[in-house]
Amino acid sequence: MTTKKSNKKLVVKSTTENLSLVRDFVKETTSAAGLSEVDVRKVTLAVDEACTNIIKHAYKYSPNGNITIHITVDNEKISVKIVDDGGHFNPNLVPEPDLLKLQKERKGGGLGMFLMKKLMDSVTYTNLTGNRNQVVLVKFRS
Amino acid sequence: MADFNVSTREVGSIKIIDLKGYLDAHTAPDLEREFNKLIDSHNYKVVVNFDELKYISSAGLGVFMAYVETMRENSGDIKFSNMQNDVFNIFDLLGFPVLYEFFKDETEAVNKFNQTERS
Numbered sequence: 001m002t003t004k005k006s007n008k009k010l011v012v013k014s015t016t017e018n019l020s021l022v023r024d025f026v027k028e029t030t031s032a033a034g035l036s037e038v039d040v041r042k043v044t045l046a047v048d049e050a051c052t053n054i055i056k057h058a059y060k061y062s063p064n065g066n067i068t069i070h071i072t073v074d075n076e077k078i079s080v081k082i083v084d085d086g087g088h089f090n091p092n093l094v095p096e097p098d099l100l101k102l103q104k105e106r107k108g109g110g111l112g113m114f115l116m117k118k119l120m121d122s123v124t125y126t127n128l129t130g131n132r133n134q135v136v137l138v139k140f141r142s
Numbered sequence: 143m144a145d146f147n148v149s150t151r152e153v154g155s156i157k158i159i160d161l162k163g164y165l166d167a168h169t170a171p172d173l174e175r176e177f178n179k180l181i182d183s184h185n186y187k188v189v190v191n192f193d194e195l196k197y198i199s200s201a202g203l204g205v206f207m208a209y210v211e212t213m214r215e216n217s218g219d220i221k222f223s224n225m226q227n228d229v230f231n232i233f234d235l236l237g238f239p240v241l242y243e244f245f246k247d248e249t250e251a252v253n254k255f256n257q258t259e260r261s
Contacts, residue, residue: 016168020145023164023197041228048199052167085166099207099237106211108170108204111236115200 006033006073014055014065014084022069025105026080033073039139042119043078046137049112049119050082056109058086058133072102077121089133091125148176154164156252157185162194165202173202177209186218193224198232208240219243252253 010025012018026044035043051067059065070081097110116123122138146169147162157180165173180188190206210220223245226231233239245251 016166019166019168020164045197045199045232048166052199052201055167064218078184090252097236099241103207103211106208108201108206108208109202111203115236 006071008071010069012067012069013063014053014059014061014067014086015063016052016055018067019048019051022067023048025069026071029071029073030078033078035078035139036142039078039142043080043137043139046116046119046123047080047082049116050080050135050137053112054082054084054086054133057090058084060086070119075141077138077140081134082137083128083132083133083134085130086132087133088127089125146172148172150176150180153189153248153252154256156187156189156255158248158252159188160194161190161192164197165195166197166199167201170201170205173205174208175200177205181209181212184216185212186216187218187255188213188218189218189245189248189255190222191224191248192222192226192229193233195226195229198229200236203233203236203238206238210242219255221245223248223251 006029008029010022012021023044026047027040030040030043046070054067055061065084065086068083072079072094091113094113102110116137120137121140124136126134128134145163146165149160150156159176205214206220213220224247225244245253
């Protein structure tokens with residue numbers, strides 16, 4: 001079996017305008033790693049959701065924060081580490097979305113984290129030193 | 143920058159929103175503006191045609207959740223048509239098919255509104 005190992009990094013400012021840049025980076029890196037088209041789409045959307053959450057909740061739409069995306073590929077899995085310094089965050093406080101309730105309350109948010117968990121094999125949040133947060137998204141090769 | 147376009151046209155008394163390109167947190171406000179315009183002009187029966195939509199994130203799905211209740215309270219609805227499989231899969235993962243109607247093509251969705259009007 002051919003070894004397809006790689007290690008790529010992208011740093012972007014915390015604006016929604018940069019989401020397309022992030023998606024292109026993830027798509028190119030995971031496609032080059034030989035991930036299936038379906039899995040490329042899943043990882044790309046999960047990273048979009050993670051970055052959207054950072055822009056919205058960690059940086060509260062302030063455009064000057066940094067988002068660092070680090071993709072590591074090996075024979076077993078694709079691992080995407082995303083770091084921000086927008087203040088600590090407790091993912092356990094985010095409730096499972098109740099679609100009907102959100103709809104009745106005319107709320108459009110609260111779906112991102114749930115979707116990330118559905119798309120990836122694992123989603124792990126860690127509070128780092130300083131104000132930094134890290135989320136690691138893992139997809140095993142099928 | 144994400145390539146996205148939203149436009150609205152009419153089929154009888156039904157408004158059709160055509161979506162094109164990439165609907166994410168950056169472009170979702172354009173779709174919100176379109177829904178606000180429809181509500182301001184008291185148009186509550188809406189079919190969203192996804193034929194040319196290539197990508198959707200939860201920010202895009204959230205727009206429908208935020209507006210559908212207002213449409214239904216005013217005897218209208220938001221119905222979906224012409225969705226590509228990749229896009230439908232995201233709606234499906236989040237459980238939307240239980241709460242929304244999806245149609246293979248726009249005419250079926252428009253007819254559903256017209257049938258409801260007659261009954």
